[in-house]
Amino acid sequence: MLSRFPTLATEKNDNVLQSATMPFARYKLAATAHKATNFITEHTLLFVIQGHKLLHFEDFTHTAEGGHLMFMKRGIYTMSEYIPEGVAYEALLLFFTDDFLKKFLHTYNLTTTQAAPTPSHLIIPTTELLDSFKMQFLDYFGKTVEGLDTILQLKLQELLLLLLAGPHKQQVLAFLQSIAFGQPLDIDYIVRTHLFQPLSVEELAKLSGRSLASFKRDFQHKYNCPPKKWINEQRLAHARVLLQHTDKQVSEIAMECGFENIPHFIRIFKQEYGTTPNSDRAKKAIV
Template sequence: MLSRYPIVVRGGDKDMLQSDSNAFARYKLANTAQQHTNFITEHTLLFVLQGHKRLHIDESTYTAEAGHLMLMKRGIYTMSEFIEEGLNYEALLLFFNDEFVKKFLHHYQLTTTQAAPAPSHLVIPSNELLDNFKSQYMSYFGKTMDNLEMILKLKLQEVLLLLLAGPQRKNILEFLQSITFGQPLDIDYIVRKHLFQPLTLEELAKLSGRSLASFKRDFQQRYQSAPKKWINEQRLAHAHMLLQHSDKQVSEVAMGCGFENIPHFIRIFKQEYGVTPNHARAKNAIV
C-alpha cells in the first residue's frame, strides 16, 4: 500500500498542524519498525527526535538519527525506521511547497539565474539552535490561537534561515534553488517509473512538475492516447501476463499492477479481455 504524506496517522490535533487548505507539520510516533513506500506530496523537512529514519534509494541506504534532520523533495521514497528495544521512533515533519520556496528565496534575495544540480534529499547534522527550534515548535501541537497559520509560516522561514546560517549553507541553498528552477521531467520517464504505483493523474502530474492540464496535453502528444486509458491498458496487460505465468492471487496481481480497488480491477479486466481474472487463469491452465 502506498502511503501519501502529509497525512494523519493516529488522528487528533496532537498529530497534525493544518489549516483548511494547508498541512504545515506532522508528529509521528511508531513503536514497531517496518519498511514502507510513501508518496511525499510536499517537500519535507524531517527532524528525527528518537530512533533512526532510513531512506532506501536504489542500492544505497541513507540514515538520519536523533540529532540529524533530513530534507526531501516531493516524490516517492522507500523508507524504514530503526527502533531500539524499549524505545519508540519519533519524528517532526514540516511541509512546504514550490510557491513557498520561491517567495522565500525572492524575499531574502537568494534567487539565481541558474540553479546547480541538487540531490532529492539531504541529511544534515543538527545544532543547538535547530534543537531549540524543534523543541519550541512541538509546543504548537494541540494549540488553538489566532494567527496560527501566519505564525507557522514564519516558523518555517525561521528554520530555513537557521539552516542557511550553518555550515551546510551551500548544499541547502542549491537544494532550495533547484526546486524553483526544476524543469518538467520527461513524461515517459515519470509514467514508466511509476506505472504500477496506485497514483492518480493529479499525482503523476505533480511528480512530473506539470499542472494536470499540461500533463494531459503532453501525455496525449507523447502517446496519442488519453492518460487514464493508456495507463489502464498497460497495467491490465501486465496483470494478464502475471495471471498466466504466476500463482499470485487476483488481489495480489491487482495491487501489484497499481489497482487498489479489486472489484474495479475485475470489472475493467473483463471489459478488456472478455473474461474475469480467475477465468483468464483457468483458461490458461486448460491450455
C-alpha cells in the same frame, strides 16, 4: 498498500498542525519499528529527535539519527526506523509546497535561472539554533492560537533562514533552488518508474513537477493517448501476463499492477478483454 504523507490519516501517537487547506507539520512517536513505502506528497523536512530514520534505496541505505535533519523532495520512498532498546522513535516533520518555496526564494532574492539537479534528499547535522527552533515549534502542537496559520507560515520561513545561515548554506540553497526552479522531470521516466504504483494521474503530474493540465498536454504529445487510458492499458496487459503465467491470486495481481480497488480492476479488465480475469486464466489453461 502505498501510504501517502502528509495527507494520510495519522497514527495513534501522531499529532498534526494544519490549516483548512494544507498541513504544516506532524509529530510522530513510535515504540515499534516498521518498514513501509510512502508517497511524500509535499517536500518534507524531518527532525529526528530520538531513534534513527532510514531511507532505503536499491543499492544503499541512508540514515538520519538524533541531531540530524533530513530534507526530502516530494516522491516515493521506502523508509523504516531503528529504535534502540529503552527509547521510542520520535520525529518532527514539516511540510513545504512548491509555491511556498518559490515565494520564499523570491522574497529573499535567491532565485536562479540555472538550478542544478540535486539528489532526492539531503541529510545534515543540526545546530544549536536549529535544535532551539525544533523545541519551540513542538510547543505549538495542541494549542489554539489566534492567527496560527500566519504564525506557522512565518515559522517555516524562520527555519529556512536558519538553514541558510548555517554551515551547510550552499547545499541547502542548491537543494531549495532545484525544487523551485529545476526543470520538470521527463514524463517517460516518471510514468515508467511508477507505472505499477497505485498513483492517480494528478499524483503523477505532481511528481513530474507539472500542473495537471500541463502533464496531460505533454503526455498526449508524447504518447498520442490520454494518460489514464494509456496507463490502464499497460497495467492491464501486465496483469494479463501474470494471470496466464503465474498462480497468483487475482487480488494479488491487481495490487501488483497498481490497482488497489479489486472490483474496479475486474470491471476494466472485462471491458478491455471481454472476459473476467479468472475466465481469461481458465481459457489459457484449456488451450
